[in-house]
Amino acid sequence: MSGTKPDILWAPHQVDRFVVCDSELSLYHVESTVNSELKAGSLRLSEDSAATLLSINSDTPYMKCVAWYLNYDPECLLAVGQANGRVVLTSLGQDHNSKFKDLIGKEFVPKHARQCNTLAWNPLDSNWLAAGLDKHRADFSVLIWDICSKYTPDIVPMEKVRLSAGETETSLLVTKPLYELGQNDACLSLCWLPRDQKLLLAGMHRNLAIFDLRNTSQKMFVNTKAVQGVTVDPYFHDRVASFYEGQVAIWDLRKFEKPVLTLTEQPKPLTKVAWCPTRTGLLATLTRDSNIIRLYDMQHTPTPIGDETEPTIIERSVQPCDNYIASFAWHPTSQNRMIVVTPNRTMSDFTVFERISLAWSPITSLMWACGRHLYECAEEENDNSLEKDIATKMRLRALSRYGLDTEQVWRNYILAGNEDPQLKSLWYTLHFMKQYTEDMDQKSPGNKGSLVYAGIKSIVKSSLGMVESSRHNWSGLDKQADIQNLNEERILALQLCGWIKKGTDVDVGPFLNSLVQEGEWERAAAVALFNLDIRRAIQILNEGASSEKGDLNLNVVAMALSGYTDEKNSLWREMCSTLRLQLNNPYLCVMFAFLTSETGSYDGVLYENRVAVRDRVAFACKFLSDAQLNRYIEKLTNEMKEAGNLEGILLTGLTKDGVDLMESYVDRTGDVQTASYCMLQGSPLDVLKDERVQYWIENYRNLLDAWRFWHKRAEFDIHRSKLDPSSKPLAQVFVSCNFCGKSISYSCSSVPHQGRGFSQYGVSGSPTKSKVTSCPGCRKPLPRCALCLINMGTPVSSCPGGSKSDEKVDLSKDKKLAQFNNWFTWCHNCRHGGHAGHMLSWFRDHAECPVSACTCKCMQLDTTGNLVPAETVQP
């Protein structure tokens, strides 16, 4: 603690005070700044604490070490060891009338002057202070002073000197120590052992020694270099740490011969080692010129001799500030809290966190354990943050029945939250596909229908080499353009793109109107233009400009459009082709690209990525020759597949190509929900059987199960079995007659494996089966319900116990559900059972089986059975 390097100490009892000492002692008071502003003059220690300087004491020069009096003292009594070996008691208090008044200023003087290295107050006998000194010939190096001892009269002259200096209190010099130990040696560090108040552990010149004050002639010692900073573990009194250079040695006093372990050596010499007083087995170390405090977490009670298990030590480090740290001090009572001080006396107050272990729950809440505490960060349902994670999105979409609207297929994107343009494109594509498949099937129940779901790529391929182009007139302009004659396939493609409606009419009018209605003026204008109707385009733009939400600039664009000239070298053309790149709206951009393009080369339109794929494809179908079109579609398909862009499903359809595309989409987003529903929309069976598709479906079902969306899962399974009948599960339970052993359902249905027979059995709505209470094979009666004692198969009249009327309403809400009451059910453990409805109502109030003398806790056997489906909890 030479002038440049400050040390820091927490007050042992007044836990909001600490002292920083370098050339003088400064007492600080710590305050919370959570609810208040930083006061003038206080120093910020952390985000929520600040320190105020209370007093400064510069009475004691040449300080070498400081130790805080361990008993409660309001006056902050400190012992200061000086360079000349004297130990001075000093105070930082303002009150001079305390009972410690007499002690303050007392000096304890060794026979020979040499540096005082260390001080240690006895934790039990609070008046005892041990001082460790450098070596001086054969003199003692460990002196134990009793601070209450009287001064020796032979140094009265000294006292006079001090008095003449104007001191108000009597200065007292003590020269007679209580004990003198460690003759002919040097003492570098000291600590009292909590085992006994008379045991003192000292780091001597070349050994660690335990002095027993009951018998000062004896000492226990072990030769070692690790003699600095001896400190005893406050939780295990036999465990001691000491250090030498960069290495820390941990000792067990019960087997003192050698260190029980040494910690990894640090490249720089250590300056301080301290056990955490508030937590077991946590040792903090500091090296010179470092901004890191290294922590060693010793997880285990030192084991008694004979157990050779390696102790588990976890090495950690914390970096409380950016500067080098001069010293640190653990807070005596606050858990894991410490304060550090840097050479330029900036201080920082912080808490060492325990290692945090954490886990995500399936419903996206995060739980973590820090120390002995648990924290849960739950999801806010109503949080409208910018971007939800796909896990949350899928959960919300599952609740909104996303993917299950099979009539108005396009509506699924609204169910998905109406936010993702790719999903919009996907579901419109699937909608059109479904619509035109039905169309095709009506017209010619042949193979064409399946072609629709195969996507535009396949459709266009199937029409190779049948199209010629012809010149068409621009409407409203004296100009012609080459347009492909639309064959059946191209019309279908345009229909799938949404440009034209069903029927032979190739009019884009209705499509334009709908775009205008949605406020997509730019897009509408572009589509009109691509259909060679420049007047309509201009009209649409004007409309857009004059509408409420519209952009006035559209008028300017319309003006530019109307100036269109066919001349190759005109100023108009030149300006448009350069300025169009500055247009923000991609549709405005492609309009000018189209008008300024050379005949037959439309790259400016076709490769403008910001334009929707469906518009670009429709454009290509109108203007490209077959060879060009195929090349373009091929290229675009690969691009879409690569990117996992769902707009590309328009091209690939639900084919192997589509699965490839969907694979990159799933890889990118994890959205197996969309992938599953999309593929279940109309894929041919061989695509559906693709391992990847099956795997997505499995994963999505698994998600629904984990979320306890069991009803949704069941709906999904039903939806799935419509397209893939093989996915229907087999009957899981068969009921056979006790007497003849035949399945009681066999006579009800020719296909018992479908499980239909069983469910029909015993249903009240089938009066034709008069003998439902007996086995259809042998006519013997079926077992009785344990509650109503009527043979099963009989319709349930009403639930036993009048109080259950509300539950009756509950179950009969849905007619189909009500029939469940009549089902057989039984416990797999005790084999008792009865009507499902009766059993359910019984176990609502009881834990044990309704059969007398049976103590089976049927309902509790299945923990999952007691879980409520999540859908019924959250609407």
Next chain:
Amino acid sequence: MFVARSIAADHKDLIHDVSFDFHGRRMATCSSDQSVKVWDKSESGDWHCTASWKTHSGSVWRVTWAHPEFGQVLASCSFDRTAAVWEEIVGESNDKLRGQSHWVKRTTLVDSRTSVTDVKFAPKHMGLMLATCSADGIVRIYEAPDVMNLSQWSLQHEISCKLSCSCISWNPSSSRAHSPMIAVGSDDSSPNAMAKVQIFEYNENTRKYAKAETLMTVTDPVHDIAFAPNLGRSFHILAVATKDVRIFTLKPVRKELTSSGGPTKFEIHIVAQFDNHNSQVWRVSWNITGTVLASSGDDGCVRLWKANYMDNWKCTGILKGNGSPVSGNSQQGNSTPSLGSNIPNLQNSLNGSSSGRKHS
């Protein structure tokens, strides 16, 4: 301001692990106080401790749930060199009425000669299997051939890793295209640097686990490792907690291209590496879709990571270990509200540099 909720855990010593069951309705915690606690979530969303019992004669490092299809089954592992399997039983007393459940030990796995550092149940489709790893560097895989009898566990495989093991993670993929796979991390801190993450794959032909890959770039002690839920992806994602957070992708090279029978070859890419925790990273955990990663480190913070559509991972949230939001001048990043987990008090930040928790 919304702050994470604190739950009175009532453990007498440090909690080492938290684990949710398949449905997220039950939770288990384990601690240095040698006990395991089971928590059930009430309809109102509060957690109630329904069981607490002494499980081991040393610190319990990890606890994990089996799939509910196998019943209510837990496994724990401890410093006392054992792992144990526990099952909830329906007691004869009125435990249920008092809101308490009863757990019995079904087996103790005593093969390890050193501290058992991790235990994990295999994915459900493999049957009732579990893996343990221990400080002696051996991964052991056990199987209960009869799921109705949890007292019978046979040691199926012993994989020697040559390094003290700290953590394991099963590849959760249930696709038939992917063989069973387990990743092992080591926290060996000896200076002779070796790769600390090894990946073993089950070979159908030899019926043994063989090393498929070693992540050569990870040479610092590894504290936790986690495969992301696969969710139908064509590749696997592996998060590693070492001196920083690292995310790897492992894309299987198509089988046709490799010699049949040998281990699957992978294209391994490191897609993210973050040292925002400043120092050691202790735990990593994936959300159910494998799209958000949570990590904890020596800065005393929990951080959330998420990839954008370009597969660029970035920090989408920071929380302090005591649940309070990170604020103040050390977080001057654009504080867009949370992404990812939807946790409202998270703040965007890429430059958190504070260590520990500033105090009042």
